[in-house]
Amino acid sequence: MKNIQTIKHSESAAESHEKAPFYQAVGNELELFTTAWQNQLPVLLKGPTGCGKTRFVQHMADQLGKKLYTVACHEDLTASDLIGRHLIGDGKTYWQDGPLTKAVREGAICYLDEVVEARKDSIVAIHPLTDDRRILPIERTGELLQAPDGFMLVVSYNPGYQNLLKGMKPSTRQRFVSMRFDYPDAELEANIIQKESGCTDEWANQLAQLAQQLRQLKDHDLEESVSTRLLIYAATLITHGMPAMNACEAAIAEALSDDETVVEALMQVTKAHIG
Amino acid sequence: MEEWVGVKWHHYITQKAMPSFTEAAVALDSIQKSLAIYFRALGGDKALKISFTGPQKIHSHRNWIQKIAGAGDRLECAHFQRDHLYLPEVINCFADSENNRALYYWLAAMASHNQSPHSDHLLAHNLYLTQSCFKQWPGLRKSYNTLIKKHIKHRRDINKLPKSLQAAEQQLRDSLLDLSPEPGIPTDLLSQLNPVPLWLYPSPLGASKTANNNDQQDPDMSAQASHNEAKKNKRYQAERIEDAEKDGLLSFRLESLFTWSEFINLDRSEEDGEDEDAMRVADDLDQLSVSRGETASKLKLDLDLPSPEYDDHIKLSGILLPEWHHKKQQLIKDHCSLQVMQIKHTPPATWSPKLRKTAQQLKRQFEALKPQRQWFNNQSEGQEPDLTSFLDFMVSKHQGSGQSDPKLYRHCQQSHRDLSSLILTDISLSTDAYISQSQKVIDVIKDSLYLTSECLHAANERFAIAGFTSRKRNLVRYYDIKGFDQPYNDDIRNAIHAIEPNYYTRMGTAIRYGCEQLNKQKTSQKLMIILTDGKPNDLDHYEGKHGLEDTRHAIIEAKQAGITPFCVSIDQQAYEYLPYLFGSQSYFHIKKATDLPKKLPQLYYQLTT
Numbered sequence: 056m057k058n059i060q061t062i063k064h065s066e067s068a069a070e071s072h073e074k075a076p077f078y079q080a081v082g083n084e085l086e087l088f089t090t091a092w093q094n095q096l097p098v099l100l101k102g103p104t105g106c107g108k109t110r111f112v113q114h115m116a117d118q119l120g121k122k123l124y125t126v127a128c129h130e131d132l133t134a135s136d137l138i139g140r141h142l143i144g145d146g147k148t149y150w151q152d153g154p155l156t157k158a159v160r161e162g163a164i165c166y167l168d169e170v171v172e173a174r175k176d177s178i179v180a181i182h183p184l185t186d187d188r189r190i191l192p193i194e195r196t197g198e199l200l201q202a203p204d205g206f207m208l209v210v211s212y213n214p215g216y217q218n219l220l221k222g223m224k225p226s227t228r229q230r231f232v233s234m235r236f237d238y239p240d241a242e243l244e245a246n247i248i249q250k251e252s253g254c255t256d257e258w259a260n261q262l263a264q265l266a267q268q269l270r271q272l273k274d275h276d277l278e279e280s281v282s283t284r285l286l287i288y289a290a291t292l293i294t295h296g297m298p299a300m301n302a303c304e305a306a307i308a309e310a311l312s313d314d315e316t317v318v319e320a321l322m323q324v325t326k327a328h329i330g
Numbered sequence: 331m332e333e334w335v336g337v338k339w340h341h342y343i344t345q346k347a348m349p350s351f352t353e354a355a356v357a358l359d360s361i362q363k364s365l366a367i368y369f370r371a372l373g374g375d376k377a378l379k380i381s382f383t384g385p386q387k388i389h390s391h392r393n394w395i396q397k398i399a400g401a402g403d404r405l406e407c408a409h410f411q412r413d414h415l416y417l418p419e420v421i422n423c424f425a426d427s428e429n430n431r432a433l434y435y436w437l438a439a440m441a442s443h444n445q446s447p448h449s450d451h452l453l454a455h456n457l458y459l460t461q462s463c464f465k466q467w468p469g470l471r472k473s474y475n476t477l478i479k480k481h482i483k484h485r486r487d488i489n490k491l492p493k494s495l496q497a498a499e500q501q502l503r504d505s506l507l508d509l510s511p512e513p514g515i516p517t518d519l520l521s522q523l524n525p526v527p528l529w530l531y532p533s534p535l536g537a538s539k540t541a542n543n544n545d546q547q548d549p550d551m552s553a554q555a556s557h558n559e560a561k562k563n564k565r566y567q568a569e570r571i572e573d574a575e576k577d578g579l580l581s582f583r584l585e586s587l588f589t590w591s592e593f594i595n596l597d598r599s600e601e602d603g604e605d606e607d608a609m610r611v612a613d614d615l616d617q618l619s620v621s622r623g624e625t626a627s628k629l630k631l632d633l634d635l636p637s638p639e640y641d642d643h644i645k646l647s648g649i650l651l652p653e654w655h656h657k658k659q660q661l662i663k664d665h666c667s668l669q670v671m672q673i674k675h676t677p678p679a680t681w682s683p684k685l686r687k688t689a690q691q692l693k694r695q696f697e698a699l700k701p702q703r704q705w706f707n708n709q710s711e712g713q714e715p716d717l718t719s720f721l722d723f724m725v726s727k728h729q730g731s732g733q734s735d736p737k738l739y740r741h742c743q744q745s746h747r748d749l750s751s752l753i754l755t756d757i758s759l760s761t762d763a764y765i766s767q768s769q770k771v772i773d774v775i776k777d778s779l780y781l782t783s784e785c786l787h788a789a790n791e792r793f794a795i796a797g798f799t800s801r802k803r804n805l806v807r808y809y810d811i812k813g814f815d816q817p818y819n820d821d822i823r824n825a826i827h828a829i830e831p832n833y834y835t836r837m838g839t840a841i842r843y844g845c846e847q848l849n850k851q852k853t854s855q856k857l858m859i860i861l862t863d864g865k866p867n868d869l870d871h872y873e874g875k876h877g878l879e880d881t882r883h884a885i886i887e888a889k890q891a892g893i894t895p896f897c898v899s900i901d902q903q904a905y906e907y908l909p910y911l912f913g914s915q916s917y918f919h920i921k922k923a924t925d926l927p928k929k930l931p932q933l934y935y936q937l938t939t
Contacts, residue, residue, distance in 0.1 A: 141721040148725050195722060268371050276367045278932075320367035323435050327372065330469030 078107065078114035079247045081239050088115050091232050092164075092207050097185045099228065100211040102236030105282025107247075108211045111236070112166045121205060122163035124154040128173035134180045138193055150196055155181070159191045162205030170210040171223050178227060184208050185230035215279070241267050244283055252290035258299075262286045265328045269307070269321065276320075277311055285310055299329050355422035356430040358382045365438050369415070372442035372467070380438075383409065383416035386534050407531035408437045410446040423527050424480055432473050433527060439463050439470055440530050449532040453502070453520060454511040456529040461509055477528055478506050485524050499523055645810060646670040651842050653803065656879035666839045668806040678820070679827030685777055685927065689784040692931050699789035699939065705742050712741030749938060750792045750814060750851035753782060754844045756862040757797040757809065762831040763863075765923045771863050771900065772831045777927040778861065779811075779826045785931040787818040792853065795826070798840030801833040802870045808843050814851060837866035838880035841895070845888045856893045857938065861930075863923075864901045882911045896937060900926060 091098050092115075100108045109125070116123035126137065139153040158165035170178060183190045189202040210231065212223060238244065241263040249259035266281050273280040285307055292302035300322070308321035358365070358380075366380050385406050406418035417437055421430040440459050447455035464471050488499050498519040505511060506526065515523075525531075650664035681689075707716050716739055723736045761771040779795055786793045794816075797809040809829070812822045841860065848856045866877035888895045897912045900923040908917040918933055920926050 135718070140718060141725050143721065148721050148728075150725075195725070268373070271373065272367060272371050276370065316361075316363040317367055319361075320364040320371065323364065323368045324371045325469075326473075327435075327439060327467035327469045330472050 075117045076110055076113040077247075077250050078110050079239065079243055079250070081243060084111065084234055084236075085115070085118070087232075087234060089119070092119060095189060095202075095204060095207070097208040097210070097231045099231035099233045100209065100236060101214045101233060102211075103215050103238065103282065104213055104279060105284030106236050106238050107283060108236050109166070109168060112164070112209055112211075116164045119164075121207070122158075122161060123166060124158045124163055125166045125168060126154050127168050128170050130172060130174060132173045132177050134177045137177065137180055138191070139195075141195065155184075156191060156193065156200065158208075159184070159200050159202045159206050162203035164207045164209060167208075167210040169212055171212045175224070181208060181210075182227075182230070238266070238270065238280070238283055244286065247283055248286050248290045251287045252294055254290040254294045258290055258293055261329050262290055262303075265303075265307075265325060268324055268328070269311075276317060279311070281307055281311060300325065303329070350422045351425045351430075352422055354425055354427040354430055355420050356427050356434065357420050358417055358434065361431060361434060365417075365434055368435060369438040369442055372439055373444075374415070374438070374442035375444050378410075378413055378415050380415050380417060382419035383407070405525050407525065408441065408529070409531045409533055410441070410444075411533050415441050418527075421527070423484065424477070429477060429480060433477055436463075436470065436473060436477060436528055437530070439467065440528075445530075447530050447532055450517055452517070452529070452532070453505060453515055456526070457505060457509050457511045459530065460528075474528070481527065482506065495519065495522055502526075642674045642809075643672040644669050645672050649843065651806075651839050653838060654880040654883035656876060656883075661883070666803040666806050666836065668808055668839060668843055671807050671809045673809060673811070673825050673828045673830075676821065676824035676828040679824045681777075681780055681823075681827075685781065688928060689781050692781060692785045692928075693788040695935065696785040696789040696791075696931070699747060699791065699935075705740050707740050708737045709739045709741040710737050712739030714740045716740045747791065747938075748853045749855040749857060750794075750848060750853045751786070751857040751859065751934070751938075752794045752796065752814075752844050752848050753779065753859045753861065754840060755779065755795070755797045756799075756835055756837070756860075756864075757829055757831050758799050758833055758835040758864075758867075759831050760835070760864055765900075769924065770831075771923060772829065774900075774923055774926050775861060776826055776829055778930040779829075780823065781927050782931045782934060783812070783818055783822065783826065786934070792851070794847065795822075796840075796844060796847075797829055798835075798837070799831075799833045800836035800839065800868050800872075802868060803836070803839075803872070805833075806836050806839045806843075807833070808840055814847070834868040834872075835862070835864065835866050835877075836868045836872055837862070837877070838884035841881065841884040841888060845884075845891055845893055848893050849891055858888060858893055858895045859930075859934065860895065860897045861926075862897065862899050862901065864899075865903075865907060878907060878911065885911060898926070898930060898933065 088098060088111075100111065102108055112125070113123060126132070135153065137153045137155040139151055139156045141148045142151050143149075152160065155165050157163070167173070167181070180191075183192060184202060184206075185208060189206070191200040191202065192198070193200065239247065241260075244266060245256070245259040245263035248254065248262055249256055252259075263286065266283075266286055269277070270280040288310075289302045289306035292306055293299050297305075303325045304318075304322055308318045308325065311321060312318055362380060369378075369380065370376050383406050408415075408417050410416070415438075417434065421433050423433065424430050440456075440463060443459055443462055445455070445459065447459070460474065464474070482503050485499075485503070488496050491499055498515050501513070501515055502520070502523055505515075506528075647667075647669040649668040649670070651666045651668055652661045652663050653665035654660075655662050706712070708719050709716070716737070719736070719738050723738060755775055757772065757775070761775060764770050765774065783793070783795065792814055793812070794814045795811040797811060798807065799809075800806040811825050811829070812818065816822065837860070841858070844858055848858060865873070866881045867873040868877070872880070885895050895912060895916060897908055897917040898920065899908055899917065900920050902921075904917070904919040908919065911917075918929075920929055
């Protein structure tokens with residue numbers, strides 16, 4: 056299945072708790088998501104790159120004991136990629152469900168990441184699932200699937216990335232309960248970095264403080280500010296023996312800009328923090 | 331020969347008096363951009379600009395060699411002044427360029443606290459700022475220790491200082507190393523010691539008495555705009571000297587100084603011309619006197635329409651367009667008359683090297699938008715069979731519902747972006763306003779159009795450029811700078827450069843005509859980017875609510891016609907009315923107008939990829 060990443064968690068909630076994806080709650084997002092799931096409401100997550108949207112969904116699927124199907128959307132994604140297609144096998148053709156269809160059949164969670172990247176005609180396929188009908192018509196097999204109560208549709212996008220020709224239509228946005236995500240404050244972020252990378256508290260704090268400084272440059276000198284994900288990368292490199300400045304250059308400065316003068320400035324800020 | 335010896339002597343004695351490391355010198359120009367980003371990242375005031383400062387008078391004790399050389403009485407100190415952070419133009423204090431560069435970053439870190447030290451607490455305040463830097467950015471401690479130790483080595487030998495200064499010098503060195511401000515050094519003694527290049531200094535004395543004429547900008551001052559940007563932002567000192575200077579050495583006999591005069595026939599009318607040496611003279615002066623307000627009365631003429639021989643070409647006229655009357659809630663048919671214009675004089679344009687370099691950088695990014703070969707599935711004919719379509723067809727046939735016209739092939743062809751873009755810019759008289767010492771709004775708009783055009787041309791995008799201005803409803807002018815089918819070449823570049831601001835801003839009418847042009851395009855996606863510096867306005871009541879409502883209605887009409895309007899504004903109040911006109915997602919406010927040239931191509935890229 057091209058370009059589709061499917062993450063499957065163990066059906067057994069007890070077993071999965073041992074290796075549950077770590078997520079640090081910032082507000083009441085856990086309760087909100089759980090309530091939405093209990094009431095069969097679709098959810099839209101919006102927030103900047105690398106702030107923890109995907110991890111949140113993984114965490115919630117684990118907490119609710121649901122299987123999760125994740126689709127990374129892109130401009131070549133077709134409705135067939137979501138719903139399914141016919142394949143050849145043993146001299147005959149057979150139908151294979153796409154991740155959306157599988158999620159509906161199994162009453163699982165289907166997560167469409169960066170949904171605005173997909174073509175509008177592909178996204179139309181999800182509309183019947185987002186209203187009170189909760190159905191999925193499959194034209195090619197003639198089926199009409201009724202989503203069970205356990206099924207949930209979650210989509211995400213980054214509102215900071217304005218694209219007129221690819222934005223989310225208001226009519227689509229209005230079908231979801233929306234949750235806004237942002238980077239956590241320094242203390243929480245340090246905790247996340249430490250838990251994710253296994254680095255020392257000192258490094259986690261230093262990187263979280265560095266991020267606070269670099270985020271002041273958003274919209275002025277940088278298009279996107281440094282994400283929690285990048286900080287975790289840097290911490291991971293440091294933990295595994297890379298010199299801190301080299302780790303920050305590769306995981307932060309070079310990741311944020313191609314402009315050498317900007318990279319130089321970011322490295323000087325890093326040097327001011329970690330020496 | 332005499333002159334040659336003089337120059338050699340000057341260089342020798344100056345180097346002897348004030349040792350510096352020319353080979354390791356670092357110029358502010360070379361790291362200014364990085365330094366500004368660094369300053370902002372550490373929390374420095376984003377509205378401040380970093381520039382270099384002229385040397386200021388200092389009163390530190392000089393040895394006899396310095397007195398002979400006439401050196402050591404001036405220094406370029408880091409300091410704040412209004413909306414600028416002034417740093418030395420060149421730093422050559424250390425033998426290693428890395429340390430000279432580190433000193434610039436250290437000064438930027440000190441300045442990022444946005445505090446200007448008071449002259450009576452120079453030592454205590456700088457030590458406080460230093461400790462604050464260490465507290466916030468521990469990594470700077472190492473850099474400071476390296477720089478301060480090297481600096482102390484370069485300071486004058488304590489034993490060669492007058493007895494009255496030796497204790498103070500020792501105390502200063504101790505304070506610099508252990509960061510203890512106690513016991514304090516009296517201000518008069520501290521001012522006689524060698525300055526510390528790692529410190530921020532107070533704003534020069536008397537600077538507060540200089541007049542700020544920014545709010546009454548004289549357009550004729552633009553004659554001096556031929557100097558480069560950095561030079562223009564250089565600060566000069568305005569200082570009131572209390573005592574006559576007695577700290578010098580005359581190495582010649584006054585009676586041997588001859589003077590002469592003779593009659594020279596001067597053309598005094600030339601003195602009204604631009605003084606090309608003004609900047610050089612300013613460099614040589616210790617202080618500049620700045621007067622407040624205008625120095626002479628000027629006769630200002632507000633011209634009506636230009637005579638035909640000076641006016642631009644009218645390509646088309648009498649195009650009638652409607653206008654929205656919000657009180658009647660109806661579109662008044664044929665209310666406005668529009669002329670399509672062409673700029674008459676388009677002399678060869680010269681764009682700044684910096685702008686051309688930026689264009690080259692941006693072009694590389696935009697080349698990614700160039701059409702590429704792409705496979706299209708589900709075609710009636712093509713180079714290869716489409717397996718997926720074939721399977722679907724076979725299954726349908728098996729189920730007894732076969733299509734009569736199956737599309738079973740894949741076809742490879744050049745993909746093309748199905749998009750036409752019109753950049754519609756406001757060229758009303760308000761764009762003639764200055765936004766900096768050297769640039770008007772219209773200059774920024776021209777640079778933006780040039781950069782964006784270069785990028786879109788590199789990406790083979792289909793685009794048009796137009797400007798609009800108006801003088802009441804019967805004279806709306808639409809400058810057709812580049813049509814959709816016109817090739818982008820030097821003629822277009824020259825036309826962009828030749829744009830002149832005029833009249834008012836009847837935005838709704840221009841948007842409607844722009845829509846007509848876009849509607850003629852066969853592409854499925856149509857984008858209209860509107861550049862403006864303010865609200866719609868015209869002489870005949872086209873202002874306030876009426877102008878806004880008409881513009882809003884024109885935008886609604888555009889959206890209904892399948893056009894995507896997007897506004898880019900540099901108006902400080904843009905957020906008050908643009909969401910109402912364009913919707914919350916369809917406008918972008920650029921806080922700093924001078925950022926527009928670089929932002930516009932990036933914005934286009936972001937909006938369309």
